[in-house]
Amino acid sequence: MGEQENNKTGAGGNAAMAADEAPPSAKEKGRAAADPRLQGISDAIRVVPHFPKPGIMFNDITPLLLRPGVFKDAVDMFVERYRGMRIAAVAAGVLALRNKIQEPMFSVAVLLGEGRGGLQVEVIRSRSSARYVRLACALVDGRIRTADGMPLPKLAGRSRVRVGIEARGFIFGPAIALAIGAKFVPLRKPKKLPGEVFSESYVLEYGTDCLEMHVGAIEPGERVVVVDDLVATGGTLSAAIRLIERAGADVIECACLIGLPKFKNLYKLNGKPVYILVESRK
Numbered sequence: 690m691g692e693q694e695n696n697k698t699g700a701g702g703n704a705a706m707a708a709d710e711a712p713p714s715a716k717e718k719g720r721a722a723a724d725p726r727l728q729g730i731s732d733a734i735r736v737v738p739h740f741p742k743p744g745i746m747f748n749d750i751t752p753l754l755l756r757p758g759v760f761k762d763a764v765d766m767f768v769e770r771y772r773g774m775r776i777a778a779v780a781a782g783v784l785a786l787r788n789k790i791q792e793p794m795f796s797v798a799v800l801l802g803e804g805r806g807g808l809q810v811e812v813i814r815s816r817s818s819a820r821y822v823r824l825a826c827a828l829v830d831g832r833i834r835t836a837d838g839m840p841l842p843k844l845a846g847r848s849r850v851r852v853g854i855e856a857r858g859f860i861f862g863p864a865i866a867l868a869i870g871a872k873f874v875p876l877r878k879p880k881k882l883p884g885e886v887f888s889e890s891y892v893l894e895y896g897t898d899c900l901e902m903h904v905g906a907i908e909p910g911e912r913v914v915v916v917d918d919l920v921a922t923g924g925t926l927s928a929a930i931r932l933i934e935r936a937g938a939d940v941i942e943c944a945c946l947i948g949l950p951k952f953k954n955l956y957k958l959n960g961k962p963v964y965i966l967v968e969s970r971k
């Protein structure tokens with residue numbers, strides 16, 4: 690699967706669309722551009738030059754959090770986008786399953802074969818040292834084949850999950866999750882979660898880091914939206930997407946309050962779209 694990215698700004702600014710997706714209609718663009726809440730959100734973000742190190746224009750969301758009306762506007766805009774989103778029954782992408790087959794750390798999938806029905810994969814997912822969950826499925830272009838007759842809806846799942854990335858993602862994620870009736874799954878920095886974890890390293894605008902997620906927090910087939918305050922290089926979101934896909938779940942979209950224009954169109958999110966409310970002012 691080729692990597693492509695898809696930025697959608699709530700401000701209606703230069704959206705770069707995935708090749709196979711229709712561009713937003715003039716009506717959609719007009720509605721987004723006309724939303725008066727976006728100006729208030731943008732104005733409430735403070736840009737601090739040379740923090741945390743020289744050359745970085747730091748986008749500080751704390752002034753926005755001091756203004757409950759603006760904070761609520763930001764949460765509401767995400768809630769309005771995701772509340773009515775129809776959840777399709779797809780367990781995981783072919784890319785994710787192929788990744789699992791190649792990854793010794795998560796060596797839980799075995800390729801059974803490839804036929805007219807698509808790719809047939811046996812997934813054995815470790816939940817704890819004592820217990821294993823065994824699933825067999827085949828996925829190609831969203832079509833699912835079960836190898837042991839497991840009913841499709843049960844395999845695919847229909848639950849909604851909202852994932853928040855430590856630490857600023859935690860500010861927005863739970864509020865949005867509660868409003869849309871989704872569970873909230875924290876992705877944390879290393880050595881914070883007590884249970885068995887998946888780990889992913891990534892590169893930041895100003896360093897490197899690692900994210901962890903509890904094994905079992907997200908089930909195969911669950912549809913997930915990843916929330917963070919800001920996307921710069923996209924390294925954090927990419928790591929989050931990899932973690933979630935390793936759990937066999939499907940990332941529907943990434944949602945960020947702020948996008949940094951200097952990285953626009955440069956980050957690779959495994960073809961996952963990112964919905965951005967406002968672009969950084971400087």
Ligand SMILES: O=P(O)(O)OC[C@H]1O[C@H](OP(=O)(O)OP(=O)(O)O)[C@H](O)[C@@H]1O
Binds near residue numbers: 857921922924925926
């Ligand atoms: O697109 P990227 O280049 O990955 O950068 C974006 C990430 O950087 C910031 O978090 P940071 O790691 O500074 O930590 P914090 O949330 O704990 O403040 C921000 O909250 C995003 O998570």
Ligand SMILES: Nc1ncnc2[nH]cnc12
Binds near residue numbers: 746747749894921
């Ligand atoms: N310029 C920036 N401002 C705030 N958070 C960031 N995370 C990565 N780059 C950032």
